[in-house]
Structures are given as C-alpha cells and as structure tokens.
Amino acid sequence: xxxxxxxxxxxxxxxxxxxxxxxxxxxxxxxxxxxxxxxxxxxxxxxxxxxxxxxxxxxxxxxxxxxxxxxxxxxxxxxxxxxxxxxxxxxxxxxxxxxxxxxxxxxxxxxxxxxxxxxxxxxxxxxxxxxxxxxxxxxxxxxxxxxxxxxxxxxxxxxxxxxxxxxxxxxxxxxxxxxxxxxxxxxxxxxxxxxxxxxxxxxxxxxxxxxxxxxxxxxxxxxxxxxxxxxxxxxxxxxxxxxxxxxxxxxxxxxxxxxxxxxxxxxxxxxxxxxxxxxxxxxxxxxxxxxxxxxxxxxxxxxxxxxxxxxxxxxxxxxxxxxxxxxxxxxxxxxxxxxxxxxxxxxxxxxxxxxxxxxxxxxxxxxxxxxxxxxxxxxxxxxxxxxxxxxxxxxxxxxxxxxxxxxxxxxxxxxxxxxxxxxxxxxxxxxxxxxxxxxxxxxxxxxxxxxxxxxxxxx
Amino acid sequence: xxxxxxxxxxxxxxxxxxxxxxxxxxxxxxxxxxxxxxxxxxxxxxxxxxxxxxxxxxxxxxxxxxxxxxxxxxxxxxxxxxxxxxxxxxxxxxxxxxxxxxxxxxxxxxxxxxxxxxxxxxxxxx
Numbered sequence: 001x002x003x004x005x006x007x008x009x010x011x012x013x014x015x016x017x018x019x020x021x022x023x024x025x026x027x028x029x030x031x032x033x034x035x036x037x038x039x040x041x042x043x044x045x046x047x048x049x050x051x052x053x054x055x056x057x058x059x060x061x062x063x064x065x066x067x068x069x070x071x072x073x074x075x076x077x078x079x080x081x082x083x084x085x086x087x088x089x090x091x092x093x094x095x096x097x098x099x100x101x102x103x104x105x106x107x108x109x110x111x112x113x114x115x116x117x118x119x120x121x122x123x124x125x126x127x128x129x130x131x132x133x134x135x136x137x138x139x140x141x142x143x144x145x146x147x148x149x150x151x152x153x154x155x156x157x158x159x160x161x162x163x164x165x166x167x168x169x170x171x172x173x174x175x176x177x178x179x180x181x182x183x184x185x186x187x188x189x190x191x192x193x194x195x196x197x198x199x200x201x202x203x204x205x206x207x208x209x210x211x212x213x214x215x216x217x218x219x220x221x222x223x224x225x226x227x228x229x230x231x232x233x234x235x236x237x238x239x240x241x242x243x244x245x246x247x248x249x250x251x252x253x254x255x256x257x258x259x260x261x262x263x264x265x266x267x268x269x270x271x272x273x274x275x276x277x278x279x280x281x282x283x284x285x286x287x288x289x290x291x292x293x294x295x296x297x298x299x300x301x302x303x304x305x306x307x308x309x310x311x312x313x314x315x316x317x318x319x320x321x322x323x324x325x326x327x328x329x330x331x332x333x334x335x336x337x338x339x340x341x342x343x344x345x346x347x348x349x350x351x352x353x354x355x356x357x358x359x360x361x362x363x364x365x366x367x368x369x370x371x372x373x374x375x376x377x378x379x380x381x382x383x384x385x386x387x388x389x390x391x392x393x394x395x396x397x398x399x400x401x402x403x404x405x406x407x408x409x410x411x412x413x414x415x416x417x418x419x420x421x422x423x424x425x426x427x428x429x430x431x432x433x434x435x436x437x438x439x440x441x442x443x444x445x446x447x448x449x450x451x452x453x454x455x456x457x458x459x
Numbered sequence: 460x461x462x463x464x465x466x467x468x469x470x471x472x473x474x475x476x477x478x479x480x481x482x483x484x485x486x487x488x489x490x491x492x493x494x495x496x497x498x499x500x501x502x503x504x505x506x507x508x509x510x511x512x513x514x515x516x517x518x519x520x521x522x523x524x525x526x527x528x529x530x531x532x533x534x535x536x537x538x539x540x541x542x543x544x545x546x547x548x549x550x551x552x553x554x555x556x557x558x559x560x561x562x563x564x565x566x567x568x569x570x571x572x573x574x575x576x577x578x579x580x581x582x583x584x585x
Contacts, residue, residue: 084550088546088565092517098470121472123471123472
C-alpha cells in the first residue's frame, strides 16, 4: 500500500532530474489493462536497466468483483496479434481467464450468412470478461481479465491502492495526488490510464499543460445468460458479426463467452429503437436459441469509446496511456493499451520523463496509431457502402462463400473480413489487401453478377 | 474456478500423447509457446532417436526458425496431453521492427540455452 506520509525531499532524486533513477516513485492512475501493462513494463524495463523504482497503482474498483463493481465495460475480445505478442512477452492467458477461444467468425447479412474460418487451425482469439461477470452470475467459473493483468503487475512488484484519486496537482514541478481523505503523495512520474469513462479524467483538465481528452461516442453492450450447453448448440466458438442495413448501426457483434453472450453495438446515437431493431432482426434471431427473447437480460451498459486521440497526452513527468491518450478506432483497444503502455514505459526508463523525451520517443507510436485510424475510417466507409447496397452485399457474400468452400482458393476477401472483424491487423494492411487487383477483379465480377439479371456467377 | 485439465475451448491447439508438433527437417514458419503440459525435444540421427530434454509449460520452442532460414533442428513431440500456442514468424518479425524489446524474452531464452550447452560441452570434455 502507499506510504501514508509524503516522502521527505532528501529521499527524492533531484527535482531537475527528468529521468527515472533508483528510488524514483511512479503513480499509475487506473488499474485496467493500460495501467497494469504500464506498471508491469515500467518494472520490467527498470529491472533490465538495473534500476529500482516504486510503482503504485491507484484503482478504486476490485476487478475480481461481479458487475458493476468490477466491470470495465468492454466487449472483451483479445485479438490474435495481442495474444501472440503477450505470449512473446512471457505473458500467457490461462484457461481460468479465457472463457472461450474463438475459432471462426460468422458474417450475417440479410442476403445470407457465411462462416470465415481462422487462417490456421488454432484458437488464438480470446473471449474474456473484464470483470468477474454480469450481476446475476451464479457460479464463478472464470476469473477477470483485468484482475489477472493487475495481479501480473503486482507480482512484478507494483503496489495497489484501492481508492479513488480526488486531487491532482503539480507541486514544485512534481505531480501530487490524493485519494479521498488521504494525504497528498508526491511522485516523480504520473501515468494516467483512466480510460474515457472515469470521473478522474476531469482532474487532468485543471493541470493546464494542454491536455484535452479524446472525442468519444457511445456504444452499447448487453449480456445474456445461455449456459455452456446452449451456447455450444447455437453460437458455438464463433464470433457472430452483422452487417445489416439498419439506420445508424455501424457494426454489431454477438460474442459467446463461457455461460453468457455479449451483444455489442457500434453506431450513431444508439437508442432503444436501434437496439430493438437489431435484436428483433431475423439475422439475430436465427443465431440465438429458439425460445430466446430480447428481455429479460442479465445486464447492460453504454460505455463511451474514443474516436479521436487526446491532445497533448504528455508533459514533464506526466503521460497518458490507453484510451485516455490514443487508441485504435473501434477495434483492439486492449492491443492499443498494450502498445502505448509499453512505449511509455520504455521511454520513461531509457529516455527520460520530460515532455521532450515523450515527444521524441512516445509520440511517434501514438502518431502511427492515429494515422492508421484515418485509414480505418476510409475502410469502415467502404463497409458502410456495402451495408447500404443489397447487390454489394450479395457480391461480397458470394465471393466469401466461394473462398471458404473451394479448396486452394486465395482467401482474399476472407482475410480482409477476418482482419476487419478480429482487429488483428493494422487498417493500412487491411486497406492494402482490399485494393489488391485479384480481389478487386473478382469482386467486380461478382458485383456484375449481382446487378445483371440472369448473369451467372463463375465458380 | 475451471478444472485444471486441458480445456478444448480455450486458446491454442491441443496435441495428444505422442503426437508430433513439428518434425526435424521441416521448414518452420512459426515458433511455439507451451501453454500446458510437457514436450519432448528429440533429435534423429542415423535412424536413432535421442531425447535432448523435456520442455515445460511457458517455454518457447522452435524460436530458431524465426531468425534463420534453416529447417527444424529437432522434433517436438507431446508428452501426455499438451496445449501449444503458435506465434507467426511474419507478424512477429514485423512487430520486432517496431518494438525490438519484444524479442528480449526470446533472446533471454536463447542465451540460457547457450549457457546450458556450454556446460554440457564442458561436462562431456571433462
């Protein structure tokens, strides 16, 4: 736990030293994936550099509790790329946390359904709960993903203070913070990992170094209890994604977990009308159990997600990681938390904790994500066009069905859709694949076949 | 919490006792991380099979294929039921170019193995 008394100035390194040195103290506000990754990698990098630092995580929630007390409001998909990157880091996700390994994606459209199998015969996408599960959970068979990461950070040497930070200030050039009723604590570095749904975000606005939180939009997540057997008979080990021509609906997915399924919607101004239109659509009913009705549900939430990056997410002795800094558009937010947290830790340990050090070594990583998001917007616009045109949906469906059913056929559009849905690849990579001449040629043919009456689609 | 036997539903691929994960002489485009169980590392020479060692949970295997263009130097065989996660060479190398420190654990593992081989050579010569 945190020392209840501020450290004496004699014990602290020089105030002008904008580097982490032996005895430096780091506060990480937020114990979600970004905060836990930042703590873990700060300690890991410090160890590699033979540096002894103290890392304190401030997190009011206990993620081992059932919702909403332990929930971090997210679809709970860990991408293929992140699973592999973490394994290479020596961080393996145990069966006690992974509720289901996803082996295929099923794309549902009004013109038909197609299953896209994983490119290799292996489950490398994890469906998890960020907390310990929905509020009506009866038997806790799996643990929380966020709690697992927090425990990894603690095992690496981080300390956790279960309290909400209510004050942040800069005192004599150093960040100071206090939890409700506690003494202010002075730190050498403050890592903000508060996401975009925490009230703590507004505390940073008063620090006056130019930080502006990211622009956000609301999503919708609802949980249903089906039980393992019913899920095995219906949704299986597949994530079900929907491209439906419902006004304002951008993207929808149904993710099977252990005993529950998560319904996730992305769109503009999601309201009851949009939710009902989606849940009552034939495509959703077809993949749900026969006797399923949209109500009652286990629980639901409308968390915000960032759609643009924060302005000036770093300064002297302060840096923002994860959603409250820069994240990926719509997909793989946990992957972005890992990347930004690790880049922040590497910069802080090896390059320094000044605004200049973060600008030179941390900002390029953020810019790469932001540039890729711009390409992602173009890619999603393409998806939106397909959503709106029935003949385009038919063409895409036929092309994907052929790729999946004809042995040895290049999986051009299947790979594009797989990467789009899984969040495994950068948007630039997806876009480059999508404009490959072979894909465009075949798609043009299918488009022709879909609009010209009597035109036969070649095999 | 979940029972400790290997779950078919979670991450990775399950191999049964005696099943070959990769064979000596194969071209390798992935490396492996053992998620659960033990793996025999075998070398075949002149029709004879020699057990080099037994790899445990959490270990990296086949990592040399990531960095060189040689064929697999050993056969990996499941000892009992084993669950293994594969890491793609292409994606991994792409990520290393952005974040070289991602290779640190693998370099650490290789360094440890060089040390063990050095000890083994010294023991054989002694």
